[in-house]
Every structure is written in C-alpha cells, then in structure tokens.
Amino acid sequence: MQGMTKAEVDKAERNEVALGDGPKRPRDAATLILLDRKGNDFHVLMGRRHAAHAFMPGKFVFPGGRTDPADSRVPVATGLYPEEEAKLTARAGRTGAIRARAIALSAIRETYEEAGLLIGRKGPLSTGKRDWQGFVEHSVQPSLEAVRFIARAITPPGRVRRFDTRFLAAWRDDVAVALPSGPTNELEELVWLPLAEARKADIPTITRTILDELEKRLSDDPLLRPGGTIPFYRMLHNRFVREVL
Template identity: 55%
Template sequence: MQEMQVKPNSDRFPLRPRDAASLILIDREDKDFRVLMGRRNMGHVFMPGKFVFPGGRADPADGGIAAAAELVSQDEQKLLAGMGARATRRRARALALCAIRETYEEAGLFLGKSTASGQKPSSAHPDWEAFAARSLTPDLSVLRYVARAITPPGNVRRFDTRFFIAFRDAIAAQLPEGTGPSGELEELRWLSFTDACSLDVPSITLTILKEIEAQLQDGPALPPGLPVVQYAMRYGRYVREII
C-alpha cells in the first residue's frame, strides 16, 4: 500500500499523484474489533518493514472488470465528487476493484461471490484470473469508502489513495499459504486497534487507524454513506476535511 511519506524531490515540477487504493479489513467476531495489518518485505525500497493495510496503485483496466454487485450509490458519488473534471464511473470502479485485487495479491484473500464456472475475466491480469479460476466475481457492495490521503508535493512518489473498509465475513476464499502471491506483505496479523497503533506504521496509517476506530465506535454496522475523512497538504500544512 502507498503511504504519505515526505522525501526530497529534485524535479522542477511536482509530480501528479497516481490513483491508489487500500482495503481495511475488520474482524467483528470478538468483543473488540480487530484489523488486518501486514509488514512490508524488507527488500522493498519504499517503506521496508513498515506495517500497512493491503493496497497498491490502481490499474485503469480494473475499471472494466465485471462485479457481482456494484458500489453503493452514496460511496460512488463521494468518489466521483473528489475527482473533479476527471470523474468517470469507470475510474471510481477501478479504485474499488483495485482495493479488492491488491488484497488478494498481498494477503491472499478473495472478496467476491460465486459465479458461473469457467467465466473469463475481461482482463488478463493474473489476479483476476485467480478469481475466475475459483469461480468468483469481485463484490463491490461490501466496501465502504471511508478516507482519502494525498502524498504531499516534494515526494519522489506521490499517490492519491482512497481507503475502503469491509468486514472479514466478506472474504469468500483465501490462499492456503496465508499470504498473497506477490510476497509484498509478511507477518499478516489480525490485531486490536491498540496493538496495531503500537506497531512501526507510517504516520498516515496511524492517523487512519484512529479515524476508523472512532467510526466503528460510533456506528459498528458501517452503513452506506459514512463520513469520508480527507488529508492533503495545502499551503505547507496538512488539512483534514470531512465530506
């Protein structure tokens, strides 16, 4: 998953943030909520050893993948509202589908529903082929859009990351290896929010953890149309907004 981390950028002009998505999976079986976190492989140049949510850069082709059910309209509208002149339904779908795809790629978990056996995905991406091989179609209706964070200017990599949340019972299948095929995340753990906040996490991850914990305390059912918290740098300081 891509995080907000300031690094010097020698480029003359600031980079445009690239679309990315992350999925916050919540286990609600116990008295206290638990969240899925994984440690980034130490071989990574970007944030090695940091604990993060599954996530990554969006692929425009994701927007054309068939879904068992679409995003709820309130979440789709909030995604579109944040896109300005570049808003399209396909782009909004690509972000939600990216969160599901990256959760499989990094954690080996499938969020979807059973579909016709042998149905081929519209993309040759191996992650979507893995869904089709198990007769699964991704399910966007289980996602709630809850947060957005834009890497500030001056970073050698910039991402416009949308954070989605879903419950653990939305998982339809998982790889027996206990991790994803990419090997990007290790030591995947279901943790209390207190334990998750005590890990070596990027600052924006810690901020989002605290935001989500507060939302779950206010409304544990995660109904559609949740407030979306947005973080971005303006005039040299971070700004927090709610939409």
C-alpha cells in the same frame, strides 16, 4: 498530522518514505482495511512491507497499491452503493463513476495479490485480465456492495512516489476464498491486530491517523453503513489539513 507544516510532516515521515523529486501529480491508489469483529473489539489485517521498498519500507500497512484503469472492466457480482460511489467521485477532478469502480476493484485485487484473500461471491467469472485470473480459477465474482469508503489522503509533495489514496474497508465475512498467501511477495508477514495494538505497531504516520478515524467511525456506526462522512487529508498552503467529503 492535521495542521502540521510540510517541514513537520517531512520530519515525522523521514524514516517512512524516500524524499526527492518524485512525480508532481499523485497517482490514484487504493488500500483495503479488512475488519473482523471479535466480541466488542475489532481486528484489522496488516502486513509488513519489505525493507528494500522505497515507499514505507519495513512498515506494517494494509494491502493496497496503484489503481489500474483496466480494473473497471472486470465483471462484478454487485456494484458500489450509490452513496459510496458519490463519495469516491467527490472533489476528484477527472474521476467519474468508471474510475470509482476501478479504485474499488483495485483494492480487492491488491488484497488477493498481497494476502491471498478473494473478496466476493462464489460463482463463475470470465475475464481476460491477467491480474484477475486467480478469481477465475477459484470461481469468485468480485463484489463491491461490501466496500465502504473510510478516508482519503494525498502524499505530500517532495516524495519519490506520491499517491492519492482511498482507504476502503470490508469485513472478513466478505472473503469468499482464503488462500495461504497471495501470488506476490509485497508483504513479508500478515497479522490480525486489535485496533489498539495496530496503532502501537510500526506503522506509517498516516496509517495511525486513518486508524484513529476508523475507530471513531466504528464507534458511531459499528455496521459501517453506506454514505458515512469521509475525512480527506492533503497538503494545502503548506499545511496538512483535514477536510470532509
């Protein structure tokens, strides 16, 4: 997508998103790429969105959704690595450390809601936040030290919905409790796919771009150490550009 004009991006995504007069200001969102190492290969967890959704209907995506500022007030077993927090807050205007924490926790919450996977450590959790009661019931303290910032992308203008999405990653081993399904029906189908197969699936254009970035990152750093280079995709002067955070 790098270097494409807005018209070219609109054409590439015409079957993925609803075009129209959406919100002018993108909303913060987070998605989690859950990884599982299989020998020399890496698998990613993806789910298919319902065909009735206005945003990316019927596409395979990573669990994720809008960031809720209240997520920042949920207790955690461990916080973000300073290197990851610094990247999450880079070039983000009003976003500070509290917002970075909310973004990371929203990815963990969405992974529970959509996939039934609770990422963290076993231990008692006390919070009155309704969306986190699954963690309370299953005695899981969310943990952020396992979270890695992989990429950022802002939905181009002219969409019904626009998001400033942070693509985060964690390992399957970081799942403390795995339930048969999540409490919502956002995703119709959940599958673990090798990276090569995931790129061939019915996925959004930006997701394929992020998978390419992830494969490069894993090739250079299979352990996904904190503080890696973060590609940032956005529309600038009528072209979709790739910057580095």
